[in-house]
Amino acid sequence: MPLIETTALQKRYDNKVTALADLTVAIEPGVVGLVGVNGAGKSTLIKLALGLLEPTGGRIRVLGLDPVADGDRVRARVGYMPEHDCLPPDMIAAEFVTHMARVSGLPKAMARERASETLRHVGLYEERYRRIGGYSTGMKQRVKLAQALVHDPELLLLDEPTNGLDPAGRRAMLDLVHRIGTDFGISVVVCSHLLGEIERICTSLVAIDAGRLLRSATLDSMTQARDLLMVEVDEDAEALAAALVSQGLEVRTDNRVLYVRIEDSSTDGDVYDKIRDAVADLDLPLHRIERQRHQVADLFREVANA
Numbered sequence: 001m002p003l004i005e006t007t008a009l010q011k012r013y014d015n016k017v018t019a020l021a022d023l024t025v026a027i028e029p030g031v032v033g034l035v036g037v038n039g040a041g042k043s044t045l046i047k048l049a050l051g052l053l054e055p056t057g058g059r060i061r062v063l064g065l066d067p068v069a070d071g072d073r074v075r076a077r078v079g080y081m082p083e084h085d086c087l088p089p090d091m092i093a094a095e096f097v098t099h100m101a102r103v104s105g106l107p108k109a110m111a112r113e114r115a116s117e118t119l120r121h122v123g124l125y126e127e128r129y130r131r132i133g134g135y136s137t138g139m140k141q142r143v144k145l146a147q148a149l150v151h152d153p154e155l156l157l158l159d160e161p162t163n164g165l166d167p168a169g170r171r172a173m174l175d176l177v178h179r180i181g182t183d184f185g186i187s188v189v190v191c192s193h194l195l196g197e198i199e200r201i202c203t204s205l206v207a208i209d210a211g212r213l214l215r216s217a218t219l220d221s222m223t224q225a226r227d228l229l230m231v232e233v234d235e236d237a238e239a240l241a242a243a244l245v246s247q248g249l250e251v252r253t254d255n256r257v258l259y260v261r262i263e264d265s266s267t268d269g270d271v272y273d274k275i276r277d278a279v280a281d282l283d284l285p286l287h288r289i290e291r292q293r294h295q296v297a298d299l300f301r302e303v304a305n306a
């Protein structure tokens with residue numbers, strides 16, 4: 001069953017801004033990156049998934065449930081880390097996370113225990129009895145993550161979890177998110193406007209733009225299908241390109257460099273052979289030949305510019 005499934009989902013705010021225009025997507029289990037520029041509609045989708053907002057058109061299901069009609073059941077199975085600072089500065093972290101566990105329905109002793117475990121898991125065990133107001137931004141983000149995890153949800157919705165962090169803090173937070181997906185088997189939907197940053201921890205990506213679906217695909221399908229061989233010759237790149245095209249290969253040239261498309265890894269050997277033969281026939285000085293993966297960000301840019 002998809003984690004989140006939407007059909008022609010629309011959200012128009014009272015101020016007439018249409019945040020989601022006509023979104024149809026099925027988000028499958030795994031660590032899923034929900035990407036889009038600021039204002040694309042990511043937070044709106046998350047709030048609709050939590051039942052905090054109601055759609056103005058279309059339909060949304062979360063773990064097969066309607067988040068408006070079945071709000072309590074959805075919230076019991078879903079953890080949410082909001083984007084902006086929302087923590088009570090005067091509370092100590094252990095108390096706050098215990099309280100959030102109680103709100104989610106855990107009995108007192110279990111709530112305390114789970115709060116300690118979760119704070120340990122996010123790397124705040126030593127500091128758990130300090131006031132949240134004295135925490136750094138990175139520590140506050142970890143408390144937000146801990147309260148989302150404390151009731152052991154099946155699905156975590158994280159809205160820009162690296163917000164406000166420095167590069168080392170961003171990496172640490174993303175590693176933590178990745179481990180939650182792999183070690184605990186919890187599905188995660190992580191929103192970000194920085195595709196290059198989250199692609200390394202995700203199993204699939206969903207890109208939205210102006211409230212519509214731009215693309216949804218697994219990382220594997222995006223990278224494998226679009227592998228390239230980069231071939232650099234010292235001269236006559238055009239002649240080599242023509243020879244390869246006549247052999248049925250797809251080639252793009254950029255000065256002395258050719259990019260040859262490999263559609264399927266089973267045909268790799270053929271492509272290498274054709275390049276080697278053509279280089280030999282033309283008696284060209286081959287500088288280098290190497291396999292190059294498309295950056296996932298490039299693929300999304302291609303779609304965006306199409």
Ligand SMILES: Nc1ncnc2c1ncn2[C@@H]1O[C@H](COP(=O)(O)OP(=O)(O)OP(=O)(O)O)[C@@H](O)[C@H]1O
Nearest residue numbers: 013015017019036037038039040041042043044045
């Ligand atoms: N409560 C609201 N009332 C009116 N308009 C809103 C409200 N919340 C969001 N919007 C507008 O809806 C659009 C989508 O916003 P949303 O926050 O969902 O985007 P986002 O992709 O999450 O971007 P960001 O990361 O900047 O929050 C934007 O134009 C935003 O200004």
